[in-house]
Amino acid sequence: MVEAWALALREFRSFLRSPLGYVLLAVHALAAGLIFVTLLFLMREQLVASAQESARSLRPAAVSVQLAVVTPYFINVASQLLFVIPFVTMRSFAEERRSGRLQLLASYPLHVWQLVVGKYLGVLLFALLLIGISVLHAGILIAVSTPIGGPLIGALLGLLLMTMALLAIGLFVSALAQGQVEAAVLTLGLFLMLAMAGGVLRAGSAWYQTVIANLSPLYQYTGFGQGLFSWSAVLYFVAVTVFFVALSARGVDLIKWRG
Amino acid sequence: MTQAKSIGGFPLPPPAEPPRLAPQFLPGASAARGIAFTRRREEGMQADATSALAHGPARATPPLLAVAGLVKSYGPIRAVNGLSFEVDRGEIVGLLGPNGAGKSTAMRVLVGYQVPHAGRIRIDGGDVFRAGAQAKRRLGYLPENPPLYPEMLVGEYLELVARLKGLRGTEARAALAGVRARLQLEGVWRRPTAQLSRGFRQRVGLAQAWIADPPLLVLDEPTTGLDPNQIADLRRLLAAWRSSKGILLSTHILAEARMLCDRVLVMSRGRLVAEGRPGDLAGHAPGPVATTVLVRGSQPDPLAGFAARERLTAHREGEQVQATGAAALWRLEGELDRGQRDRLVAHIAALGLELVEWSAGLSALERVFRRLTLEEGEEGAADDRVAPAGDRPSRPSPARNRGQTDG
Numbered sequence: 186m187v188e189a190w191a192l193a194l195r196e197f198r199s200f201l202r203s204p205l206g207y208v209l210l211a212v213h214a215l216a217a218g219l220i221f222v223t224l225l226f227l228m229r230e231q232l233v234a235s236a237q238e239s240a241r242s243l244r245p246a247a248v249s250v251q252l253a254v255v256t257p258y259f260i261n262v263a264s265q266l267l268f269v270i271p272f273v274t275m276r277s278f279a280e281e282r283r284s285g286r287l288q289l290l291a292s293y294p295l296h297v298w299q300l301v302v303g304k305y306l307g308v309l310l311f312a313l314l315l316i317g318i319s320v321l322h323a324g325i326l327i328a329v330s331t332p333i334g335g336p337l338i339g340a341l342l343g344l345l346l347m348t349m350a351l352l353a354i355g356l357f358v359s360a361l362a363q364g365q366v367e368a369a370v371l372t373l374g375l376f377l378m379l380a381m382a383g384g385v386l387r388a389g390s391a392w393y394q395t396v397i398a399n400l401s402p403l404y405q406y407t408g409f410g411q412g413l414f415s416w417s418a419v420l421y422f423v424a425v426t427v428f429f430v431a432l433s434a435r436g437v438d439l440i441k442w443r444g
Numbered sequence: 445m446t447q448a449k450s451i452g453g454f455p456l457p458p459p460a461e462p463p464r465l466a467p468q469f470l471p472g473a474s475a476a477r478g479i480a481f482t483r484r485r486e487e488g489m490q491a492d493a494t495s496a497l498a499h500g501p502a503r504a505t506p507p508l509l510a511v512a513g514l515v516k517s518y519g520p521i522r523a524v525n526g527l528s529f530e531v532d533r534g535e536i537v538g539l540l541g542p543n544g545a546g547k548s549t550a551m552r553v554l555v556g557y558q559v560p561h562a563g564r565i566r567i568d569g570g571d572v573f574r575a576g577a578q579a580k581r582r583l584g585y586l587p588e589n590p591p592l593y594p595e596m597l598v599g600e601y602l603e604l605v606a607r608l609k610g611l612r613g614t615e616a617r618a619a620l621a622g623v624r625a626r627l628q629l630e631g632v633w634r635r636p637t638a639q640l641s642r643g644f645r646q647r648v649g650l651a652q653a654w655i656a657d658p659p660l661l662v663l664d665e666p667t668t669g670l671d672p673n674q675i676a677d678l679r680r681l682l683a684a685w686r687s688s689k690g691i692l693l694s695t696h697i698l699a700e701a702r703m704l705c706d707r708v709l710v711m712s713r714g715r716l717v718a719e720g721r722p723g724d725l726a727g728h729a730p731g732p733v734a735t736t737v738l739v740r741g742s743q744p745d746p747l748a749g750f751a752a753r754e755r756l757t758a759h760r761e762g763e764q765v766q767a768t769g770a771a772a773l774w775r776l777e778g779e780l781d782r783g784q785r786d787r788l789v790a791h792i793a794a795l796g797l798e799l800v801e802w803s804a805g806l807s808a809l810e811r812v813f814r815r816l817t818l819e820e821g822e823e824g825a826a827d828d829r830v831a832p833a834g835d836r837p838s839r840p841s842p843a844r845n846r847g848q849t850d851g
Contacts, residue, residue: 293609
């Protein structure tokens, strides 16, 4: 585990020492910040409208922070992560392989699991910074309004679980790809296909539509964004994470066979 | 002892094929060809009944590196084809071969980066694929262009390598101090690896290979890109390590092999075509070395007397017209030793001849290398494809070898 952690810290530091890490953080922070500020202004307008309405109807003014900000914010940020995470995971194995460093790592007394878990933890540490932006926004929201705590924490937890699953998928694609651009494009394509499957094929129609829709990470996350906690969604994200991390190890083994 | 049947879910290669002996020097064998050693095809695969792993009578300790019947294919191309050899402690073994001979592929398989399609690799008795971590603790590997992490400082990088190689605490600190002092990395310790010169990159690469002080070092083209001073430093370092380690180095610089190696293995098109001491190989060089001496003088045959005394052949090659007059071009046949060279210089000076040009032909080892690899290239082409014997065309075609992998 010491070896895996050493690899994870190296991977994490490589993001902080390269322009890519800062570009990803800046783009995500800017886009999430714009969504957040826009939703706050919209909520203020709703509050004003609600206050005017309550003055006319003598009913108390009420705007749901959950419906006005929390749900649209987290659904949008989750969608945004579909575009960011491919660029987080693209280098993991593809760049190691292209540069020849994977060859050197293979000559060290490391098990393939240490290598894969180290890489995974490294990208996860960086992804925590991305999620940290949403934690910051949640803090601001608590300061300026009174959101319900449970759904807010649930939405953040769901975001973390979804990110972990997406990272595992991205890691696997990176283990198979020949270069980092190929890895990014393939991962992005896969994420968009899964998102479309969840968006177009709504569950509740034919059985196969239900199955395909449930394969979509974004579809599984929707419940969390709406303040609904679902154990099946938690199980889905954990299963996808474990499955694709394991598959990444097989992908690295495959490199040894293919050369 | 039970043996794993798969590596990471993939089936292990089948048990080693009937082992094939590396061609050995056998004085007198194949004399008609002018090179006195056996060739794999001449001896026949079936005759190679003795495994390279079971080399001679029972040994007290296993060889540091034992490779038996190694095969690695890329599609229909056999990049490494039945490679068998051993490396013992206290010797430097050179893996020679032209580009595309399969040296780098062989090394990638040896260090566990690629899985062979057949064959066994044991490092200090441990199988590289079955007892991976244990065997790899005994190994230090330097790839051809050491791939470093560009964003890391040299010190950070070597600390990471020490940790990945299982060194902890005082042991790790001592190892880091050792490589820092021995490889003269003090000046660049806090510098990003991306800013290192080629020579320092190579030193850092050597440092990562040596940091855990493994008994076996596998070095792929270690002097590529180094300047003469750096090459001399590296040679000194390898000579110092020789007594305590076994070193396998690949190179296509024959002078380097001659100077450094106790034994050389010559590969061509994935096969081992010769094995022996550099001196023994050179001793079987085909034909004499041609030394061309261009002298200007009034004598009609100025080198005749010298050639007769030294049992060399001298003949006139022609005449070269220069601004100052005509100069005769004389060609000497034979490998001149140091004494002969001195006597030739004295002879030229005594006759008052003007030495215009002196050029030596290929060294003996170079000529053996050329002969082996060129002949093997022509002969071995037909065997490069993994195809039933009946499917093979009777004559090799150069086009069939385009897929040959890098050396």
